[in-house]
Amino acid sequence: MTPVSVLLSCVAALLGTAALAVRIASSNRSTPVIYSASLVFSAIAFVTALAYLVIGLPSTNAPVLVLPIGLPWLGSHFRLDTLAAFFLMVVNLGGVMSALYAIGYGRHEHAPHRVLPFFPAFLAGMNLVILADDAFTFLISWEFMSLVSWALVMVHHHDADNRRAGYVYIVMASFGTLTLLLAFGLLAGLRGNYDFAAMRISEHTPLTAGLVLVLLLLGAGSKAGLVPLHAWLPLAHPAAPSHVSALMSGVMTKVAVYGFIRVIFDLLGMPTWWSGIVVLTIGSGTAVLGILQALMESDLKRLLAYSTIENIGVIFVSLGLALAFKANGMGLAAALALTAALFHVLNHSFFKSLLFFGAGAVLTATGERDMDKLGGLIHRMPVTSIAFLVGSVAISALPPFNGFVSEWLAFQAILQSPAVPQWGLKILVPAVGGLLALSAALVAACFVKAYGVTFLGRPRTVVAGQAVEIDRFSLAAMSVLAALCLLAGILPGIVIDGLAPVTLSLIGDRMPVQVDIPWLSIAPIAESRSSYNGLLIFLFTLFSASLTAYLIHRYASRALRRAPAWDCGFPEISPATQYTAGSFAQPIRRVFGTLAFRARENVDMPAPGDLRPARFTVETHDLIWEWLYLPITGAVGFTAEKLNHLQFLTIRRYLSLVFLTLVFLLVVLALWS
Template sequence: MTLLFVALLALFALAVVGVAARRSPWVGTAVYGGTAAACGLIGLWAVEALVGRGGVAAAVLPIGLPWIGVHLRADGVSAFFLLVVALGGVTASLFGWGYERAHARALAHHAADHTHGESGPVLPFFPLFLAGMSLVLLANDAFSFLVSWEFMSLTSWLLVLSTHREPDTPDAARLYLVMAVLGTACLLLAFGLLVGTGGDYRFDAIRQHPPEAGAAALTVLLVVLGAGSKAGLVPLHVWLPLAHPAAPSHVSALMSGVMTKVAVYALVRVLFDLLGEPMWWWGGALMAAGAVTAVMGVLYALMQDDVKRLLACSTIENIGVIVIALGLALVFKASHTPVIAALALSAALLHVVNHSLFKSLLFFVAGAILTATGTRDLNRLGGLIHRMPTTAVLALIGAAAISALPPLNGFVGEWLLFQAILNAPALPEWSLKIGIAVVGAAVALAAALAAACFVRLYGIAFLGRPRSAEAGRAGEVGRAMLAGMAIPAALCVALGVLPTLVIRLFEPAVRAMVQAGPFDDRSYQPWIWLAPTSAIGNSYNGLILLAMIAALSVALVLAIHRWASDRVRRSIAWGCGHDGADPAALSQYSASSFAQPIRRAFGGTVFNARDRVDMPEPGDTRPARLTVRWTDPAWAFLFTPVRRAVNWLADHVDALQFLTIRSYLTLMFAALVVVLALVAVVRS
C-alpha cells in the first residue's frame, strides 16, 4: 500500500500548497496537476490490485483512538470504488484547471448581466475532498470510517460554500450541513449496534460477531438513512438539488458522480459484508425505496429549467436504479441463489462506474455552457451546436449514455439489471415475484422518462436558434476543458462496446460479497460476449451491435444519396405552427413547454403543480406570463412538519435557561437516575 499512501499524502500536501501559495499565478496549475497525478497513482494501484487479484492489503497506523490505532484495508470492493474515485479525480482536475482559468474571464465578461457565476476558494479543499473519499473506502474500523466520512462531508460542504456570493448558496450549504450531520448520526448509531458490548471497533471483529435479528434490523434502517441521505434516496434527497448545483461545475461532477458512489459503498460494505447472512425483507425494502427514488428523481429532473439542477435531480434517479440492483442482490442472496445475486450486484457496480462517467461528463458540459454563455437557464440557451460543436458532440454522447441507448455504457448497465429482474421466478416467495415485477415496471418507466428528460435538455440547449444574446455570442471552450469531457465520453463508448473489461475487474469482489462459488461455465463467453446467466439465454455483444448500427447508418446515407433528388429546392422552414418565413427565436419550443405534457400527467398529483396564466386584456401591451408552481412532497409531508416541531420544541426548551439553581440541581439528579436505570436495564 506504499503507492497508495504516497498518493494520499500528496493530496494533503497539495491542500497546503493551495493555502500557502494562493496568490501565486502558478498555484492552480500546481494543485490541479498534482491532484490529477495523485489520483492517477491511486487509479493505477486500484487497477493493479483488481487485475492481479491481489487479495487484501492492510495496514495499521499509530494514530486515532488510544490503544486502537487507525486500521486501513483494501479488498476488491475498496479497490473498485477507489478506481471510480480516481477516474473522477483525474477528469475533474483536468477540467477544473481549464474551467477556473476560463471562468475568471467569463465572469468579468458577464458581470453586467444577472447571470450565474462561480468563484471562490476551491483549491485547498479540492484535493482534501478526494482524500476524504479515498479514506472512507480504506477504513477498516468504525472510528476511522466515521471520521473519514465526516471529513468528506465537511470538505464537500466547504466546496459548496466556495460560491457563497451566489444568493442561493448559503441556504443550500446550510441544508447540506444539516443533512450531513443527520446522516453521520445515523451511521454512528448503526456502528454502535454493530460493535455491541464487545467494544472492538475493527471490521474483522464485527464480521465474526454479527448482531442479533432485532439489532440487525435496526442497523439496516440506520445505514439506509445515513448512507441514503448522502446518496440522495427519496425523501432524504432534498439537499441534493440545491447543494450540487451551487458548487463549481467540476466539484458538482465529483459530488454527483463520485461522492454518491461512496455512499453506495457504505451500503455494500455494511449490508453485504458486516451484517452477516441477510434477510429477504432487507432487499425488499431497498427495492421499494429505490423504485420510488428512481421514478421521483426523473420527475424532479423533468420539472427543472436549470441545467445543473436538472442533472442533480437525475442523479437521484440513477441512485434509485443502483439501490434497486442492490436490493435484488440481497433478495437473491437471502434466497440462496448466489449466481443470480452476483448478477444483480454486478449490475449495481456496473451502473456505479457508468453513472460516474456520464454524469461527470454532463456536469462538465454544464460547466462549459456556463463558461460560454454565463447562464444555466435552459430557456435562455439554444443553437449551441453551431457555436460549440465539439462540446455538442460530447454532450450528445453523455445524453445518449444516460438515456440507456445502445451501444453506450448506460444501456449495458440497465440491460444487466433487467436480466436480474427477469430471474424473479427463481424465488420461492410469490410476494417477491410480484414485487420485483412491479419494480421492473418502475425501472422501465424511469428509463423512458430519463430519455425524454435528456432529449429535452439536449434539444433545448444545443438545437434550434439562440433564445438569448448570451447564447448567440457563445464560443467553444478551451482544450483542457474539452479533454476533461473527452475522457469520460470515450469511456462511455468503450464500456458500452466492451463491458466485460470492467465486469472482470470486480468479479472477485462480487463473489466475495454474495459468497458465490465459481459461476456456471456458460455464464461468461469469450471476452467480447456478455451472457450473464445460462438460465435466460440472452447475451450482449457490443462490438456486433456497434457494427450493425454503423452498417445500417452507412447504408441509409448511401440510399439517400443514391435515390434522393439532387435538385435544389427552397421552401419556408417549419415555424412551429407560426406564420412567417423567419419567426422569432422565442416562438420555438421552450424547456417549460416541452415538459408541460409530462408535468400535467404527473405533476398535478405528485407535486401539486399548478399553472397560472396572466393574459392581458385586449389593447394591453403587457406580455402574457405563464407561472408554474409545484411543491416537493418531501418538504410538504416530512421536513416542514419536522421543522415546525423543532421550532416549537426550541421555543419551549428556551425557558430552561431561566430556571433557578434549585431547579437545575433537580434536573441533574433526575437525569442521573434515568441514566442509572437505563444501565441497569441493559445489564440485566
C-alpha cells in the first residue's frame, strides 16, 4: 500500500470508530474502547507521516490517489508531500495524546454519548483537510471538520454561555468557508481548474494574488484565531471538554495554518514583497493583543485560549518574514523564517496540549476554572503541577525548553531584515521584532500568574484544599508531552533537519545541516554569526541546581524548623491576603489597559463611621467585539427585520418583485459580458 492509501485507511477506520461510538455510547466500556481505537489509528497515521517525512521525497514525486467521488469531472484527489506529512504528524500526535488523556478523563464526562462519536470524526476531518489535493475535497473536508468540532463545543449545550460559544463559532466557521470558496474560485480561474496541480502551474495576476492573500487571511485566519477574527476562540475552547480543547487549540488551529501555507507558498507561486508587510502587521498585532487579553483573565481555560492567539501571531510573523525574504530571492533567510514558523507549530502543539490537559486535571479535581478559587494544588496534585510548570516554562520561551528555540529562530530571521531592499520592510521588521519581544515578556508574566495563583500559596476554597491527583492515563499523557517539550528544546538540530525537506519544497532552500555541528549545537546561518546549545544549558542548569541543593543540605542546619510564612505584617494568615489573578495583572493593566481595553478601576471607600465594606471593581471592554461585531450583528438584525415584511406581500407584489429582480439580473449580465 502507498502512504496515501495507509493514511486514508486510517481516516476510514476513524470514521468507522465514530459509527461504532453511536452504537455503543450507552455501554460502560464505550469510553476506553472508542478512545483506545482512536489512539491506535492516529498512531498508525503518525508513524506513516513520520516515515514519509524522514525519507524526504521531493514534491514532484508526491504520491496522488484519485477516488471516483466528488465533482463528476474531477473526482477526489488526495496527495502526500513533505508539507502534508509534517502537519499530519502534528495532527495525529495530538490525536494520540488527546486519546490517551481521554481514556481516563472521559470517565468523568457527564454526557459521553455527546462526545464519543465526534472525537474520532474530528480527527478524521483534520486528516482529510491535509490530504486533500483539489479545492472541492478541501472545502468539503474543511466544513466537515468545522461541523464536527462545533458539535464538540456544544456538548454541554444546557449552559447558556456554551450555546453562545457554539453560535459564534459556527457563524465564524461559515464565514471562513465562504472566503476560502472565493479564494479557490479565483485560483481556479475561468477554466475551473479546481485540481491543486492545475492551480500550481497557472499564472496569477498581481490583483488575483492580492485578493487571494486577503481571502486566505480571512478564511484560514478566522479558523487560526488571527485578530480581529479571533472572537470565537476564547468562547469555544473553554466550552469544549479539555481533551477537545487541546485538539482545537493545539491542532485544529495548525490545520488553518496549513491551509494558509498550502495556498500562499505552494499554489499561488512567487509572492510579492508587500504581502510580507500585510502578514507581519497582522501577526504582530495578534501576538500582542492576544497575550494582553490572556493577562486580564482569571478563568484558566480562557487564559490558555487567549495565549493560543498570541502563539498564532508568532507563527504568522515568521510566515510574513518568509514571504518577504522569498519575494526578494533571499533563500536562506526565507528557509530560516519558515523553519521558525513550522518549529513553533510543532512546539505549540506540545505545550498547549499539555497546558489544556493540566487545566482539565484541575477542573476534574476541583470543579473550578476560576484561578481565584484555587491555590495550593502543588501539594495535592504534584505530578500535574510539575507537568503544568514544564508547559508554562516552555510557552514562556525559556531555555532549555522547546518554546525558546522556535522564538529564537524567529528573532534570528528578523536580524536578516537589513538585507531586504524595500524601505517599508527595513522599517517595519525591527518594529515587529520589538512587539515580538514585548509579547514574549508578557507571556512570561502571564504564566507566572497562571501557575502561581493556581498551584502555589494556600487553598482559597474548600474544594482546592480537598483536591486529589487525577488518573494515571491523564498523567501519562501529560508526562509524555512534558518530555517532548524538553527533548525538542535540548535536541533542536534533529527537528530543524527534519523540517528541511518541507522548506526545500516550498522555498527552494534549506537551513544548514545541524546534526553535524559539534555538541548538538545549532547555527541558523553560520557558527560565526550565532549559535545555541540547549543540551549544554540543560546540563549546566541541572548541575547548578544539584550543586546548590547539595551545599544547602550539607552545610546548612539539619534542624527542621517550621514557622508561619511572612504575611506583610498581618497577624492572621488568611488565603484572602494572597495575590489574585486580578491583582497580579494590575500593573500591566494600568500600563496597557486604558488603550487596549478602556480599563477603568472603581474604588468605593466608605466614609469614616460607615460600616459598609470597601469595594474595588475593574471594568474592561473588548473593543474589537464592541466596534466590529456588535455593529455587524445590529445591522443584520435591522436588515432582517425590514426584510421580514416581504412575507406579508400580496401575489401581485410578489410577481412584480420577481419581474424587477429578473430585469436587474439581465442588465447586470449584459454589462458584465
